[in-house]
Amino acid sequence: MKVFDIAPVKYLDGKMLVLDQTRLPGEEVYIEMQSKEDVFEAIYKLRVRGAPAIGVAAAYGLYVEMRDFPEEKGLAAFMQALKKAKDYLISARPTAVNLAWALNRMCGVLEAEKPQSVEAAKQRLFIEAESIRSEDEAACYAMGEYGLSLLRPGMGILTHCNAGTIATAKYGTCLAPIYLGAERGFDFHVFADETRPLLQGARLTSWELSKAGIDVTLICDNMAATVMKKGWVDAVVTGCDRMAANGDGANKIGTSGVAILAKEYGIPFYMYVPTSTIDLNTASGEAIEIEERDGEEIYKMWYEKPMAPEGIKTYNPAFDVTEAKYITAVITEKGIVRPPYRENLEKLLK
Ligand code: MRU
Numbered sequence: 001m002k003v004f005d006i007a008p009v010k011y012l013d014g015k016m017l018v019l020d021q022t023r024l025p026g027e028e029v030y031i032e033m034q035s036k037e038d039v040f041e042a043i044y045k046l047r048v049r050g051a052p053a054i055g056v057a058a059a060y061g062l063y064v065e066m067r068d069f070p071e072e073k074g075l076a077a078f079m080q081a082l083k084k085a086k087d088y089l090i091s092a093r094p095t096a097v098n099l100a101w102a103l104n105r106m107c108g109v110l111e112a113e114k115p116q117s118v119e120a121a122k123q124r125l126f127i128e129a130e131s132i133r134s135e136d137e138a139a140c141y142a143m144g145e146y147g148l149s150l151l152r153p154g155m156g157i158l159t160h161c162n163a164g165t166i167a168t169a170k171y172g173t174c175l176a177p178i179y180l181g182a183e184r185g186f187d188f189h190v191f192a193d194e195t196r197p198l199l200q201g202a203r204l205t206s207w208e209l210s211k212a213g214i215d216v217t218l219i220c221d222n223m224a225a226t227v228m229k230k231g232w233v234d235a236v237v238t239g240c241d242r243m244a245a246n247g248d249g250a251n252k253i254g255t256s257g258v259a260i261l262a263k264e265y266g267i268p269f270y271m272y273v274p275t276s277t278i279d280l281n282t283a284s285g286e287a288i289e290i291e292e293r294d295g296e297e298i299y300k301m302w303y304e305k306p307m308a309p310e311g312i313k314t315y316n317p318a319f320d321v322t323e324a325k326y327i328t329a330v331i332t333e334k335g336i337v338r339p340p341y342r343e344n345l346e347k348l349l350k
Pocket residue numbers: 046049050051052096160161162163164167168172173174200238239240241251252253318
């Protein structure tokens with residue numbers, strides 16, 4: 001697939017490296033993770049972000065935390081320390097289910113297989129982290145194929161936030177069909193919402209797509225209605241951080257507004273959701289915990305001077321929930337799911 005070869009998380013020559021996304025688009029810098037505290041900080045500060053990439057980082061992070069555990073302390077102590085590290089990492093961000101999913105999978109595999117030594121347990125953790133990474137890469141490629149079947153050459157496509165290569169192991173979720181389409185001569189025109197307040201669309205999506213040679217136009221979030229009304233948008237594609245059993249999907253703040261607008265203008269809204277992001281234990285969007293972040297991100301972080309009176313009251317939820325009724329189809333690595341979502345998501349996961 002025509003996509004520049006950049007991974008948000010790598011394990012190379014015994015080192016876990018994370019692309020520091022807070023420094024994009026200006027600098028492409030990898031930082032080494034040496035402990036669970038490093039990984040927690042990188043996830044919390046959004047150096048690594050995007051639901052699948054967070055899962056991959058947490059999986060390698062758990063291995064990195066445990067890899068120097070002394071053999072002589074024994075397996076029981078190893079498992080205790082593992083659980084503590086898992087609980088700590090899960091608390092880094094609450095909304096993306098991939099974080100808990102990946103960490104539970106890492107611990108679950110040891111509980112099920114019961115390795116006979118600390119060394120064997122460490123090796124098994126590393127293998128599982130590698131599988132989580134490579135399975136996500138394959139899932140993204142498959143979502144690219146399914147997603148492309150819904151698109152036509154020359155289409156205008158609007159996206160919100162960044163669900164591209166750097167939000168996953170590789171290829172992205174909702175940007176994967178755009179890369180695949182580019183390779184096959186589809187000539188898409190992409191509109192990237194800037195995605196306030198942390199500017200994932202401006203800093204990351206427009207960087208990623210233009211680096212891959214794809215036609216991309218950056219717009220402010222409040223311009224989506226205008227480009228839709230002008231007839232420039234034929235489809236909206238987004239990622240997802242957690243999809244509840246009824247098909248409600250939490251994604252970056254602003255996504256639900258885009259979905260509502262798309263319905264008004266008769267534009268299909270496609271949410272890309274790997275099965276690792278579907279949480280059948282959460283009944284509906286109302287039960288999804290939404291992360292709230294520091295208000296300074298809204299009026300100070302990107303400016304030389306504060307853009308509001310000092311000490312202003314703020315409200316800064318990082319995600320919102322798009323109700324299932326606004327989602328035309330859910331694209332997964334196992335196929336395209338259409339309403340009724342409660343039945344069809346369950347069938348898919350069986
Ligand atoms: O706060 P972020 O940047 O981690 O939010 C990311 C998103 O909302 C993405 O759309 C989602 O995680 C899907 S990434 C394939």
